[in-house]
Amino acid sequence: MTSKITEVLALTEVERGGPDSITLRAHIDETFTIGPKVHGGSLQMVVAKAARTALTALTPAPGPDGDTKDGDTKAADAAAAMIPVAIASDYLTAPDAADVDLAISVRKRGRTVTVLQVDAVQQGRTVVSSSVTMARPDSGTPHHSGPNVLDGTPAEPPSTGISLDGSPIAEINHLGAAVDLVLDAETFPMVRGETGEPLVRGWIRPKGLDPDEYFAVLVCDISPPVVFNLAMFGWAPTVQLTTYVRRHPAPGWLRFAATSTEVGPGMFEEDHLVVDSTGTVVAQSRQLALIPAGR
Template sequence: MTLHPFRDLTTVTPRGAGRYTAHIDPIWTIGPKVHGGCLMAVCAAAARSELFETAPPEMPLDPAVVPLAVSASYLNAPDPGEVDAVVTVRKRGRQVSLVDVELSQSGRPAVHAAVTMGVPDAEEPHYTEEQTLAQLPVEPPAEAHALVADHPMAQVVHVSQGCDLSVDTSSAHFLSGKQGEPQVRMWARPWSADEEDPVTAALFAIMTGDVSAPVTMNRGMFGWAPTVQLTTYLRRQPAPGWLRVRASSTVLGGTWFEEDHTVLDSTGAVVVQSRQLAMIPR
């Protein structure tokens, strides 16, 4: 294990003509399959790399350009190991650029992502709605469940081996064998060497838009809840410190459910918003 596992995950190697390879370590999995948020982060990293690799001299890019929005359709669930990406710049603008990424493994398409690139907000917002998530402590309190090696969830949520994750036990009713509303709150933080790199920190924040256990578990529905489509917005560059995450759903259908994530940084600013369409566990 390196000191910067998430940077390693999102390091892509150019192969020419818009082609890249990346290596996904087994820690970035939920059960045997690669975590969907991590796949999104790899796609976003490939999009940013191609945009910078092919930037013409007359249109230099601001180093602060990162993925602002990633809309991903999940075609197959790849295994950890080598993946390939084919990246196409669809629009190159001074404020907004659009990039398509197709991620595959052994010739089998896994993810198709449309990535919007630009510089996120940095100034004070004109208006912001008060977030109930802001009532959660900035750092995990003693009663929070840290997903360390001997925690039951850590046996499935292997991503906890490459970052720090803690769960708010007052919202995760499934941890005590109870049921409650489909809402889970937690804390996430990259390791210090990953947090210190602005691009890696931004990609990690994008990943946290899919970091929660499926909220269906609070209704007694366990098992794999495959993501079909996920759209994530990076609203601001995250400040150093813990990220507070709230995952929730309003409709758990017979086959489908939506899951929304809101992510606040240590200052209380909204840094990530996401919505996914997923399937009810069988």
């Protein structure tokens, strides 16, 4: 039995448009939906993987022995070390659980940074348009690590956590077949009929796999909207989501925290911080979203 994460990241080539463009196809099933529509972080994860796949496909390969071009070799080596480190996505309309074509073009090639445009298309219409920046991930000890909202959070979920599996949340969030997700009960007061600060913490890991840089992208949009803690319930449509992947995560549970500084009358920002089992920051995001309708 294959992992749902592996399945959704399985891409097929549809066509080439020359040396700098390619179209890939993914199938996103109902597992990756919130309500009837595709979860924004899941689609951004697919976009990130599509960018990596396209960069490999569109990078000239070194020639055979005796006919190797030095420039091609260096370009191929540089590209092979790159991962998506920044994904900036504009959500033009809510995608459906179905096939999605990823129309990808290279906007800049470089040995340090490469930038690609990735448009997710359904039924001839662009639903999400993204710019993806590729570069080498960080590794080793950071020069500085400041205090953050996950300080003191245990590396694994406690028995008091709220698991997605078997909970009423699973009626709306259908990712349970793909992930183990546990919310911190202390930062999710709505389950007690209470309100609180716009802060949600939790733990997550993919079912049957170790987390990787693509999964970290999904995690950067995994929290229920933090405005739920302010008794603002309903669909909070994403306007724009930018995710930064800092490094490859260590095996084990990832911890996340979602926060908001300003909840306006019409929009709010939601920031995700993701650390791995060692407590090292692996990803961050900022999302601009609309206040649920009717609030």
